[in-house]
Amino acid sequence: MLPVxxxxxxxxxxxxxxxxxxxxxxKGEMHLDMxxxxxxxxxxxxxxxxxxxxxIINERLSDGDGIALYDQLHQRVGFEHIPAIIxxxxxxxxxxxxxxxxxxxxxxPFDLDDLVGRISPLLPPSSEPQRKQKVALNVSGNQxxxxxxxxxxxxxxxxxxxxxxxxxxx
Numbered sequence: 115m116l117p118v119x120x121x122x123x124x125x126x127x128x129x130x131x132x133x134x135x136x137x138x139x140x141k142g143e144m145h146l147d148m149x150x151x152x153x154x155x156x157x158x159x160x161x162x163x164x165x166x167x168x169x170i171i172n173e174r175l176s177d178g179d180g181i182a183l184y185d186q187l188h189q190r191v192g193f194e195h196i197p198a199i200i201x202x203x204x205x206x207x208x209x210x211x212x213x214x215x216x217x218x219x220x221x222x223p224f225d226l227d228d229l230v231g232r233i234s235p236l237l238p239p240s241s242e243p244q245r246k247q248k249v250a251l252n253v254s255g256n257q258x259x260x261x262x263x264x265x266x267x268x269x270x271x272x273x274x275x276x277x278x279x280x281x282x283x284x
Contacts, residue, residue, distance in 0.1 A: 122147040123233070124166035126157045126183060127201070128176040136170070139226050144233065153177045154186075161187060168236055169198040172222075173208055181211050188215075197236040199229075 123140060125148050127133040137148040149166070151157035154177050169187060171180040180200060187193050198217040202208035205221040212219035218232055 121167040122149050123168045123170060124149050124151065124157060124160065126151045126154070126169070126171040126175065126180060128152055128172060136229070139230065140233070143230050154183045157183060158186065161190070161193070165192060166196060167238055168233065169196060171198060171200055173200050173202040173204070181215070184215065184217065199232060199236070
């Protein structure tokens with residue numbers, strides 16, 4: 115594994131428009147980086163060298179089944195405990211398969227606020243963005259370190275849905 119300074123989420127989604135929208139929301143609201151893989155093959159390749167803190171996988175990928183990809187990833191050493199969210203347009207089938215694997219199934223289309231709310235509890239404490247210390251010169255010329263703003267800003271309600279994009283693309 116390559117060392118990674120910043121925790122990231124691996125999104126496996128065939129539609130680059132949806133992936134871009136989700137990446138923008140996650141990066142903007144949660145301050146986490148997100149890598150994007152359009153296919154199972156790309157996801158398997160990326161995870162040879164990097165280990166995410168969370169998988170978000172569309173159940174229907176252009177080259178296979180997203181839950182089968184989840185199964186392959188979780189068989190790898192060091193990946194057994196990485197949580198996952200499976201995106202599905204067939205929730206009744208996905209719910210059963212997700213329950214068997216102890217993952218979350220999120221029905222398409224979904225509210226972006228719901229996605230952010232489901233991601234937060236799945237992240238390990240070490241993935242919380244590191245707050246950088248501000249270094250200021252005091253009157254005597256000595257450097258003193260002070261913590262940045264210790265309060266997290268509340269998540270701004272997005273209120274938008276990706277419903278129209280999903281209906282146009284599927």
